[in-house]
Amino acid sequence: MLFITIITIISSCDVAKQAQQASNLTNCDFRIKSVDNVNLAGVGFQNVTSITDLGITEVARIMAGFASPTFPLLLQLNLEGRNPNLKEAGLNRIEWILFADDILMTSGIVDKPFVIPANGSAIIPVQVALDLKTVLSGKSAEALVKFCLNLAGVGKEATRFKIKLKPAIMVAGAAMKYPGYITVNTTYSAK
Numbered sequence: 001m002l003f004i005t006i007i008t009i010i011s012s013c014d015v016a017k018q019a020q021q022a023s024n025l026t027n028c029d030f031r032i033k034s035v036d037n038v039n040l041a042g043v044g045f046q047n048v049t050s051i052t053d054l055g056i057t058e059v060a061r062i063m064a065g066f067a068s069p070t071f072p073l074l075l076q077l078n079l080e081g082r083n084p085n086l087k088e089a090g091l092n093r094i095e096w097i098l099f100a101d102d103i104l105m106t107s108g109i110v111d112k113p114f115v116i117p118a119n120g121s122a123i124i125p126v127q128v129a130l131d132l133k134t135v136l137s138g139k140s141a142e143a144l145v146k147f148c149l150n151l152a153g154v155g156k157e158a159t160r161f162k163i164k165l166k167p168a169i170m171v172a173g174a175a176m177k178y179p180g181y182i183t184v185n186t187t188y189s190a191k
Contacts, residue, residue: 074127095165098161
């Protein structure tokens, strides 16, 4: 009986701590700090500042991507959570929906606990993988090329990202979700 009482007290304390962290989360600000590891059809764009930085092999891979049934895009969005509270803010998971240039790209879940320290910040990496041919179906080849060049930072325009976040904490094995979405906007250019 003592063991069950101790487990109940520990569980209650954990729930109270998570509830306090979730309450503090409502005062946090989020932004997309950076976009890393952009990879289009197997070609990395981290050090590309101009179309001339691409070699013949990279251009051939991209062209093959246009001709293939899929055109994979991988990237990492680094979300920064800033906590102005005197106590830490926390979450167990985040559901997210990603838009780029006002086009719904994909959605997913970061199913990993994060703590944003009091009066501090933390980076939450969001791994994104999608097929551009599926996402941009119905768009012209020119629109697809323009989108890819802009995303890579070698086009004439920067890419506008918007990510909608729905943080959650776990209470008794069930996710308690943040009411509504937190919308984060940013413009990205690799330059």
